[in-house]
Amino acid sequence: MPTSGRNLLSIRFISREIIIEINREMIDRFGGAYFQGTANLQNPAPLSYVLEAIQKPIYGKDLYPTVFKKAASIGHRIICEHVFYDGNKRTAFEVMRVFLSINGYYLKIDSETIKKALDVAKGQVSIEDLANWLESKATPIKWSEESSSS
Numbered sequence: 001m002p003t004s005g006r007n008l009l010s011i012r013f014i015s016r017e018i019i020i021e022i023n024r025e026m027i028d029r030f031g032g033a034y035f036q037g038t039a040n041l042q043n044p045a046p047l048s049y050v051l052e053a054i055q056k057p058i059y060g061k062d063l064y065p066t067v068f069k070k071a072a073s074i075g076h077r078i079i080c081e082h083v084f085y086d087g088n089k090r091t092a093f094e095v096m097r098v099f100l101s102i103n104g105y106y107l108k109i110d111s112e113t114i115k116k117a118l119d120v121a122k123g124q125v126s127i128e129d130l131a132n133w134l135e136s137k138a139t140p141i142k143w144s145e146e147s148s149s150s
Helices: 016-030 044-055 067-080 088-102 111-121 127-137 145-149
Strands: none
Touching: 016 044, 016 088, 044 067, 067 088, 067 111, 067 127, 088 111, 111 127
16 A cells, blocks of 8 residues: 555556547447547536646645545546546546556456446545545555566
């Protein structure tokens, strides 16, 4: 857990374009509606807001100081603000998984994950609760010396 509070400069971020692509992949893989001309964005403002909020301190304060809070804020916003026309829950959890992965954590997507996504959509899970859940579920990725030297 030592990297859960990593310095803002050492955190790798995910772009809006990657999130849109993840949504398209989720629709392609699992079905649903995708409106090509809009990049399937129904409500893009909350996505733009959260991507800026996780990367830039406001008045010198990082609102989401850990990778788990940053991941949770993205996922929660996608689900609760209905950013996409379809696939919000699937997209949110895949985005959180990818975000955690590029920051050194593995998140297994399983039946508990599906239940958590539904609970977020019902308004039963706060960003803080989701961040705590992610932290309890994610495991640090262990890089071998061989893979890091190649």
